[in-house]
Amino acid sequence: MELVIISGKGGTGKTTITAGFSSLSDSSHIKADCDVDAANLHLMFDYQIESRVNFVGAKLAAIDLESCIGCNLCMHYCRFNAIDKTIENKVVVNPLKCEGCGACKVVCKHHAVSLNDEITGETRKYKTKVGTLTGASMIPGAEGSGKLVTQVRKMAKHYSDGKEANILIDGSPGVGCAVMASVTGCKYGIIVTEPTLSGYEDFVRVHELLKFFNIGALAIINKFDINDKMTKKIETYCLGNDIQCLGKVPFDRKVENSINEGKPIVEYDDSIAGKAIKEMWSRFIEFCFKAEEGSKI
Amino acid sequence: MKVAVLSGKGGTGKTTVATNLAYIMNAHYLDCDVEEPNGHLFLKPIIEECIDATILNPKIDDIKCTHCGQCSEACQFNALAVTQTGVIVFNELCHGCGVCSLVCPQRAIKEYQRGIGKISIGTFGKNIFLSGKMNIKEPMGGPIISKLHAYSNFNELTFVDCSPGTSCNVVKAIEDTQYAILVTEPTQFGLHDLNLAIQLLKDMHIPHGIVVNRSNGRDTEIKAICKKENIPLIGQIPFEREAAVTYSKGNLLVDEDPFERIFKEISNRLLHLLKVEV
Numbered sequence: 272m273e274l275v276i277i278s279g280k281g282g283t284g285k286t287t288i289t290a291g292f293s294s295l296s297d298s299s300h301i302k303a304d305c306d307v308d309a310a311n312l313h314l315m316f317d318y319q320i321e322s323r324v325n326f327v328g329a330k331l332a333a334i335d336l337e338s339c340i341g342c343n344l345c346m347h348y349c350r351f352n353a354i355d356k357t358i359e360n361k362v363v364v365n366p367l368k369c370e371g372c373g374a375c376k377v378v379c380k381h382h383a384v385s386l387n388d389e390i391t392g393e394t395r396k397y398k399t400k401v402g403t404l405t406g407a408s409m410i411p412g413a414e415g416s417g418k419l420v421t422q423v424r425k426m427a428k429h430y431s432d433g434k435e436a437n438i439l440i441d442g443s444p445g446v447g448c449a450v451m452a453s454v455t456g457c458k459y460g461i462i463v464t465e466p467t468l469s470g471y472e473d474f475v476r477v478h479e480l481l482k483f484f485n486i487g488a489l490a491i492i493n494k495f496d497i498n499d500k501m502t503k504k505i506e507t508y509c510l511g512n513d514i515q516c517l518g519k520v521p522f523d524r525k526v527e528n529s530i531n532e533g534k535p536i537v538e539y540d541d542s543i544a545g546k547a548i549k550e551m552w553s554r555f556i557e558f559c560f561k562a563e564e565g566s567k568i
Numbered sequence: 569m570k571v572a573v574l575s576g577k578g579g580t581g582k583t584t585v586a587t588n589l590a591y592i593m594n595a596h597y598l599d600c601d602v603e604e605p606n607g608h609l610f611l612k613p614i615i616e617e618c619i620d621a622t623i624l625n626p627k628i629d630d631i632k633c634t635h636c637g638q639c640s641e642a643c644q645f646n647a648l649a650v651t652q653t654g655v656i657v658f659n660e661l662c663h664g665c666g667v668c669s670l671v672c673p674q675r676a677i678k679e680y681q682r683g684i685g686k687i688s689i690g691t692f693g694k695n696i697f698l699s700g701k702m703n704i705k706e707p708m709g710g711p712i713i714s715k716l717h718a719y720s721n722f723n724e725l726t727f728v729d730c731s732p733g734t735s736c737n738v739v740k741a742i743e744d745t746q747y748a749i750l751v752t753e754p755t756q757f758g759l760h761d762l763n764l765a766i767q768l769l770k771d772m773h774i775p776h777g778i779v780v781n782r783s784n785g786r787d788t789e790i791k792a793i794c795k796k797e798n799i800p801l802i803g804q805i806p807f808e809r810e811a812a813v814t815y816s817k818g819n820l821l822v823d824e825d826p827f828e829r830i831f832k833e834i835s836n837r838l839l840h841l842l843k844v845e846v
Contacts, residue, residue, distance in 0.1 A: 348666070412734060412772070445731060480705070497816050
């Protein structure tokens with residue numbers, strides 16, 4: 272069973288909670304950090320990198336200056352403004368703007384354009400005390416984060432035992448291709464939200480995405496005591512929209528310590544957030560059990 | 569003059585910094601976080617116009633199409649599948665590059681503008697507000713961000729609120745800007761992602777400075793990065809629970825002490841840096 276943890280809004284506490292759940296779950300369950308833009312989950316554990324593999328996630332055009340006659344046809348057809356003039360009246364590709372579509376290669380009459388594999392990041396297999404963690408480090412500015420996410424998930428499936436893979440996925444903020452690649456095929460999605468106007472709006476949007484993918488939605492309200500009114504608004508929304516609210520985590524300054532010390536918050540005995548997250552994990556297990564029983568009837 | 573506000577890590581305070589600075593500096597505001605825009609909650613603009621943001625997608629003329637498969641072969645994004653009976657277009661994979669239309673020997677492919685989101689144009693006070701919002705189920709917000717930039721070439725100062733991360737959405741948001749503010753927080757996550765964002769700005773040759781949000785007063789490791797990378801520290805916004813409460817209600821921080829003074833100091837420092845570095 273694949274469980275993904277997402278948020279819509281950034282900074283609500285996805286990685287803190289995923290790290291907590293990782294610590295409480297069986298070490299045979301694979302953890303996957305699909306926040307490839309800004310991967311942080313591995314920082315919550317003592318880790319060893321067991322393997323690193325370059326990932327080709329896009330194509331990149333390149334101009335052979337000897338063959339280029341400076342006719343600018345490629346510039347005319349490039350829809351991404353990725354081709355610039357050089358001082359010598361030839362052209363050069365801007366790698367940060369190039370989307371690797373190959374239009375320049377199609378139109379060039381002088382065979383001056385090649386379309387080459389572009390390494391967009393590196394996938395990693397980490398060994399941690401909570402088990403195997405798959406993740407990636409994307410090259411800043413690279414295209415194709417969705418593809419890299421898909422690769423991280425493939426690796427997680429590959430490393431899990433047997434056919435019934437249990438995978439816990441740390442998602443990224445937003446609702447675009449990286450998040451879609453993180454959630455597709457998951458059985459459940461836990462939305463970690465915060466009781467703020469921004470958090471609420473973004474929560475509603477990411478829930479819409481889960482509905483589209485037909486994924487069972489649950490919610491956790493993090494730092495709930497910042498705003499009781501907004502917390503109630505989220506709870507009401509959950510009730511009216513078939514979202515199982517797993518609970519509320521209080522604001523706890525110890526979370527910052529846990530991040531800086533690289534230790535999941537659930538491992539701090541005196542943490543109110545840690546205690547709440549442990550309760551939430553128990554509730555999730557119970558929810559899954561009941562759902563399983565319910566589907567047998 | 570466009571100043572980007574980005575971070576790497578989500579939730580560090582990009583929108584807080586962008587909206588509060590736009591407000592006290594009488595600047596325009598551009599919300600390029602098209603997946604999850606929030607700026608409107610704080611600036612409360614009067615929206616005057618809502619326009620469609622579109623992407624060019626292919627439409628196949630089934631009568632002219634001979635199912636030769638050249639479009640599918642040429643497409644780098646697997647957005648076309650050619651069967652014996654026709655061509656299936658996967659719009660969600662299409663980048664709108666036009667290659668299929670270029671290669672079709674029968675000229676059977678035309679392109680049409682398909683709506684992928686909306687752009688809202690309005691005002692807050694005397695300043696211009698622009699925001700993009702991508703439709704749910706769309707994978708790519710890039711075309712919306714490019715359109716936002718095309719609609720906002722103002723002479724006056726404009727803050728560009730970016731999405732979290734360092735991928736293509738952020739690249740599109742910052743590529744038309746002349747300076748960047750990196751908003752970070754004094755945690756290991758913040759630091760890790762700050763370094764990624766710095767790398768991106770260096771690669772794009774955009775001068776930049778750092779604002780620390782939820783500062784603990786020392787911010788030792790961030791200051792070390794500033795020294796090592798020769799990046800100016802524009803300001804430090806202290807951690808205050810009250811700020812989180814104010815933010816949660818959708819209110820600007822600058823309406824209250826001590827944030828009015830803090831943001832004024834940041835704005836003065838920023839103006840100085842813009843004169844010197846841009």
